[in-house]
Amino acid sequence: MHGENALEKTNRINVLFDFxxxxxxxxxxxxxxxxxxDDYTLGEIAADFQISRQAVxxxxxxxxxxxxxYESKLRLADRHNRLNAGIELLEAQIAGLxxxxxxxxxxxxxLLRNAE
Structure with missing residues (x-):
């Protein structure tokens, strides 16, 4: 994987993996x-598990x-992102009071932030 798309994909998979x-x-x-x-290559994983790169x-x-x-059905990561965006907006508005x-x-x- 290379470039910005690779980073976006890695971040997305890591978030979905958390959920x-x-x-x-x-x-x-x-x-x-x-x-x-851990940023292993396909070859490194294949060698560690004694299977082909294609299998990995x-x-x-x-x-x-x-x-x-799972995400398309349960939408937990999407809900998490929307809640965080709402809390960030609320915090910004509170700062102006x-x-x-x-x-x-x-x-x-x-309390809302820690409820997640």
């Missing part, structure tokens, strides 16, 4: 961690598709 990783098989979890988190590629593609399928109103509202925003 849905426990629903994957052990092998899918391991391969995704090696490739997207197929395992990764299948695991990515499973993650995307008179001092005496900030603390209780900032505490509420922090």
């Amino acid at each position: 849905y990783g426990p629903l994957l098989t052990d092998k899918q979890q391991t391969f995704l961690k090696c490739y997207f988190h 590629y197929e395992h990764l593609k299948r695991a990515e598709q499973v993650l995307e399928d 008179p001092e005496q109103w900030r603390k209780p509202l900032a505490d509420t925003a922090a």
Whole structure:
């Protein structure tokens, strides 16, 4: 993977993995961690597990598709992103309020942020 698209894809897979990783098989979890988190190459993973690079590629593609399928059905990552955007907007609006109103509202925003 190269360039900005690769970084976007890596970030997306890592976010989806945070939400849905426990629903994957052990092998899918391991391969995704090696490739997207630890930055192993297909060849390095293949050598470690004594399988072909093509087999590693197929395992990764299948695991990515499973993650995307879970997200398309459950929308947890999308919900998380929308909630964070709303909390950031709320925090920015709170910063513009008179001092005496900030603390209780900032505490509420922090409570929302920590609820996730």
